[in-house]
Amino acid sequence: MTDESAGVDADQEAGAADAEAVAAPNPPVRRVGDWDAARLRDLAEQHGTPLYVTDLDRVAENCTRFRAAFPDADVRYAVKAHTGRAVLDAVRDAGFGAECASAGEVRRALDAGFPGDRVDYTAVNPPARDLDGFVDWWRDDPGLTVTVGAADTLDRLAERGYDGRVCVRVNPGVGAGHHEKVRTGAAAKFGVPVDRVDDVVAAARADFEFVGVHAHAGSGIHGADDLAAHREFVSRVGDIARDAAGDADGDGLEYVNVGGGFGVPYRDADAPLDLAAVAAATRDALGDVDADLAVEPGRYLVADAAVLLTAVNTVKPAGADADEVVAGVDAGMTTLLRPAMYDAHHPIRSLAADAADRDAAPTTVAGPICESGDVFCEGRPLPAAERGDLLTVGNAGAYGYEMASTYNSRPRPAEVSLDGEPLRRREPLADLTRLEVTPEDR
Numbered sequence: 001m002t003d004e005s006a007g008v009d010a011d012q013e014a015g016a017a018d019a020e021a022v023a024a025p026n027p028p029v030r031r032v033g034d035w036d037a038a039r040l041r042d043l044a045e046q047h048g049t050p051l052y053v054t055d056l057d058r059v060a061e062n063c064t065r066f067r068a069a070f071p072d073a074d075v076r077y078a079v080k081a082h083t084g085r086a087v088l089d090a091v092r093d094a095g096f097g098a099e100c101a102s103a104g105e106v107r108r109a110l111d112a113g114f115p116g117d118r119v120d121y122t123a124v125n126p127p128a129r130d131l132d133g134f135v136d137w138w139r140d141d142p143g144l145t146v147t148v149g150a151a152d153t154l155d156r157l158a159e160r161g162y163d164g165r166v167c168v169r170v171n172p173g174v175g176a177g178h179h180e181k182v183r184t185g186a187a188a189k190f191g192v193p194v195d196r197v198d199d200v201v202a203a204a205r206a207d208f209e210f211v212g213v214h215a216h217a218g219s220g221i222h223g224a225d226d227l228a229a230h231r232e233f234v235s236r237v238g239d240i241a242r243d244a245a246g247d248a249d250g251d252g253l254e255y256v257n258v259g260g261g262f263g264v265p266y267r268d269a270d271a272p273l274d275l276a277a278v279a280a281a282t283r284d285a286l287g288d289v290d291a292d293l294a295v296e297p298g299r300y301l302v303a304d305a306a307v308l309l310t311a312v313n314t315v316k317p318a319g320a321d322a323d324e325v326v327a328g329v330d331a332g333m334t335t336l337l338r339p340a341m342y343d344a345h346h347p348i349r350s351l352a353a354d355a356a357d358r359d360a361a362p363t364t365v366a367g368p369i370c371e372s373g374d375v376f377c378e379g380r381p382l383p384a385a386e387r388g389d390l391l392t393v394g395n396a397g398a399y400g401y402e403m404a405s406t407y408n409s410r411p412r413p414a415e416v417s418l419d420g421e422p423l424r425r426r427e428p429l430a431d432l433t434r435l436e437v438t439p440e441d442r
């Protein structure tokens with residue numbers, strides 16, 4: 001099924017089929033049709049739109065399912081997917097650690113109560129300010145680990161007096177993922193090239209506590225091709241790890257971290273990821289490496305735990321025969337960037353009370369941002385939109401609020417839990433100029 005054909009009928013069918021899934025304990029997927037329409041309408045009424053609604057119980061369910069597939073792995077949530085405090089709390093309660101992409105994320109993970117020895121900072125071209133912060137916090141929390149992808153980073157850590165835990169990120173030359181922009185495994189930006197790994201590991205062993213080897217193939221591993229690429233990727237990382245562990249002093253490795261990227265079915269026609277198969281392939285490809293397995297799921301834990309609610313404010317006939325519709329909504333690429341950035345598909349469901357009775361029309365759901373890329377979908381069959389309708393954008397929990405911006409001076413949305421607890425306030429307009437130095441201040 002194509003992006004566009006996954007419309008009303010598919011949504012409704014999925015909704016019916018999924019009624020059973022909702023009743024089942026911890027189903028492997030939650031479709032946009034599974035969310036309680038009345039509840040979402042109430043929340044939109046109370047809190048306004050655009051609004052992220054996050055189901056913290058679903059985060060916990062996703063953690064439970066992930067743990068079952070990787071019972072003995074060291075699981076570190078890639079907090080960049082969703083750093084909201086309530087989500088961090090849910091993941092921490094599940095016993096997972098935190099993988100952080102910046103000093104800011106490290107700070108937020110520590111503040112949320114993740115123990116330092118379960119927090120990794122994956123330092124990609126780390127700004128000086130990040131290294132300063134990280135090293136400061138490490139003095140209080142020596143269990144922190146930094147994952148380095150360049151020899152330079154080791155030098156810069158040593159200059160700051162750091163001699164703590166270091167993991168080396170390698171570039172195994174194989175990537176995977178849903179879009180070229182998220183395939184990191186072979187991108188020169190990330191990790192130490194294979195022919196330089198020995199030197200960097202030797203440097204890490206000499207001046208730091210060298211603990212592991214890390215790589216991340218990319219994001220959105222889902223289909224059979226991705227699984228094959230994942231297997232190849234893990235097998236190469238395993239080879240690199242075996243070499244690194246067998247270093248002359250025989251110190252071995254504490255862990256091999258094969259990153260995240262566990263995909264979720266964004267399209268209604270997509271089957272859920274067979275996590276057990278991925279786990280088995282991972283173990284198999286890693287072979288006899290004598291080290292713990294570490295993994296860093298991001299989206300898998302949070303994507304289907306949130307939806308974005310947005311209201312239709314403008315309806316415009318379009319197309320040669322005026323049989324298409326542009327539904328202008330109050331959320332856009334500043335609220336949820338993934339469609340504009342990666343052409344990502346997000347399921348969209350009309351919450352209009354009579355949606356099921358309306359004819360389907362090829363619909364472009366467009367945001368209020370002055371950019372032609374500011375559309376959530378184009379020509380997708382949806383119940384003919386009317387001004388005032390509420391739409392739900394599904395699978396919005398990962399890289400949703402996190403990538404929100406204030407471009408076009410549009411404040412960021414609010415977020416509430418499905419229980420109605422405010423999680424993030426709507427950004428006030430005044431905050432957009434809070435840091436500005438005006439002539440009156442000078």
Ligand SMILES: Cc1ncc(COP(=O)(O)O)c(C=O)c1O
Nearest residue numbers: 078216219260261296297298299
């Ligand atoms: C190093 C690293 N680990 C884990 C992840 C998580 O990826 P995903 O959310 O697809 O699981 C990312 C995502 O960019 C990453 O860069």
